[in-house]
Amino acid sequence: MGPKYQLFLAIQFLVLLFLQTNVICYQFKVGNMNAWGIPTSANPNVYTNWAKKYHPKIGDSLLFLYPPGEDSVIQVTEQSFISCNLKDPILYMNNGNSLFNVTSEGRYFFTSGEPGHCEKRQKLAVSVLFANGSALPPSYAPEGSAADSSTPSYPTVFGYVPLKSMSSPVPAFSSKIAAAIGVIIFAAINYAM
Numbered sequence: 467m468g469p470k471y472q473l474f475l476a477i478q479f480l481v482l483l484f485l486q487t488n489v490i491c492y493q494f495k496v497g498n499m500n501a502w503g504i505p506t507s508a509n510p511n512v513y514t515n516w517a518k519k520y521h522p523k524i525g526d527s528l529l530f531l532y533p534p535g536e537d538s539v540i541q542v543t544e545q546s547f548i549s550c551n552l553k554d555p556i557l558y559m560n561n562g563n564s565l566f567n568v569t570s571e572g573r574y575f576f577t578s579g580e581p582g583h584c585e586k587r588q589k590l591a592v593s594v595l596f597a598n599g600s601a602l603p604p605s606y607a608p609e610g611s612a613a614d615s616s617t618p619s620y621p622t623v624f625g626y627v628p629l630k631s632m633s634s635p636v637p638a639f640s641s642k643i644a645a646a647i648g649v650i651i652f653a654a655i656n657y658a659m
């Protein structure tokens with residue numbers, strides 16, 4: 467094996483590593499809308515539907531965009547999520563460009579910090595899957611237990627969802643650029659040999 471070939475293997479390895487470690491991080495714009503806010507009457511289940519479609523992974527982040535001063539985001543417990551209790555949030559963000567970084571698997575609950583907004587369905591429950599793709603089992607107790615009565619019944623909507631609200635997540639890192647660099651290096655080295 468000549469030194470050129472070894473260099474080729476080494477660079478190829480680095481490119482692969484680079485692709486694997488970077489490309490899989492996404493920034494999800496919550497609701498695919500330009501503003502985190504009270505759902506409109508045309509799309510009252512926007513956050514429930516969004517959460518069914520998108521499952522962020524560790525390393526991804528959730529972006530809540532809204533006019534600063536007009537709204538806010540709080541992360542709350544499941545109980546507070548269900549009862550719309552805005553007291554003692556886990557996290558409070560109100561800068562209009564709030565980024566929540568996913569650092570572990572589990573279920574995350576968000577709502578607006580503004581009184582009345584949670585009741586109007588401005589709330590989001592997100593499941594972060596394990597690396598193997600399986601979800602954490604729901605934390606509320608199964609049928610027949612005492613906790614069952616407090617389990618919310620989320621409306622299941624199979625209706626029409628406007629296509630424009632279903633854009634895909636924006637890669638936080640440009641995978642296309644990384645791939646292009648990889649291809650160029652690959653081609654250059656092949657050519658050199």
Ligand SMILES: *[C@@H]1O[C@H](CO)[C@@H](O)[C@H](O)[C@H]1NC(C)=O
Pocket residue numbers: 527565566567
């Ligand atoms: C998430 O990460 C970004 C960039 O590293 C940082 O600006 C932001 O404050 C973080 N969010 C939280 C809630 O810590």
Ligand SMILES: *[C@@H]1O[C@H](CO)[C@@H](O)[C@H](O)[C@H]1NC(C)=O
Pocket residue numbers: 596597598599600
């Ligand atoms: C996925 O990983 C989690 C945590 O490591 C584990 O509890 C779960 O059983 C795994 N699921 C499958 C289908 O392998």
